[in-house]
Amino acid sequence: GEDVEQSLFLSVREGDSSVINCTYTDSSSTYLYWYKQEPGAGLQLLTYIFSNMDMKQDQRLTVLLNKKDKHLSLRIADTQTGDSAIYFCAENGGGFKTIFGAGTRLFVKA
Amino acid sequence: NAGVTQTPKFRILKIGQSMTLQCAQDMNHNYMYWYRQDPGMGLKLIYYSVGAGITDKGEVPNGYNVSRSTTEDFPLRLELAAPSQTSVYFCASGRQGSPLHFGNGTRLTVT
Numbered sequence: 714g715e716d717v718e719q720s721l722f723l724s725v726r727e728g729d730s731s732v733i734n735c736t737y738t739d740s741s742s743t744y745l746y747w748y749k750q751e752p753g754a755g756l757q758l759l760t761y762i763f764s765n766m767d768m769k770q771d772q773r774l775t776v777l778l779n780k781k782d783k784h785l786s787l788r789i790a791d792t793q794t795g796d797s798a799i800y801f802c803a804e805n806g807g808g809f810k811t812i813f814g815a816g817t818r819l820f821v822k823a
Numbered sequence: 824n825a826g827v828t829q830t831p832k833f834r835i836l837k838i839g840q841s842m843t844l845q846c847a848q849d850m851n852h853n854y855m856y857w858y859r860q861d862p863g864m865g866l867k868l869i870y871y872s873v874g875a876g877i878t879d880k881g882e883v884p885n886g887y888n889v890s891r892s893t894t895e896d897f898p899l900r901l902e903l904a905a906p907s908q909t910s911v912y913f914c915a916s917g918r919q920g921s922p923l924h925f926g927n928g929t930r931l932t933v934t
Contacts, residue, residue, distance in 0.1 A: 757925070813865055814865060
């Protein structure tokens, strides 16, 4: 079945760049999402990319998609303590089913 | 714009009690979902619905029931609560090809 995998933890220093990686198995994925979950809150959509794109940039966020390797990454430039959260990678093939990874917990050290 | 509203925010249940977690969305979304998130874990799909009157099981449906009598509401029923159902429950809604919108969750403890 479809699966989405991501590393569980990432620790960076404030001001450095963070790169969170994700791999997925569904070759028919049409939409790939990054969600952010802050402590005690629900998931908020951070950014997304369509499968026919290689890259998307949105202020401090850069999403890279390697469709051949089924690899997605999220780069956060100039990481701040407020970026500390859990980041979920998710994919959707265009239907009702969205598959989530287990989430990467980002720690930002001051 | 309320989005997805979940009630209650917190609840403590004794083993064997029952309760209903409420979820409502005002975005006219066809798709609605219930997930649970255990500490340090990702999301597991409990039940989903693709429209009013249609529901289906997800990965972990045992011990839960749902109904979808209207587009807006998707309540989750726990019968005979067990400690294994201690979790944070998230409701989400969406439409085809669009990202999901999540509620803020219900934190449930069963003791």
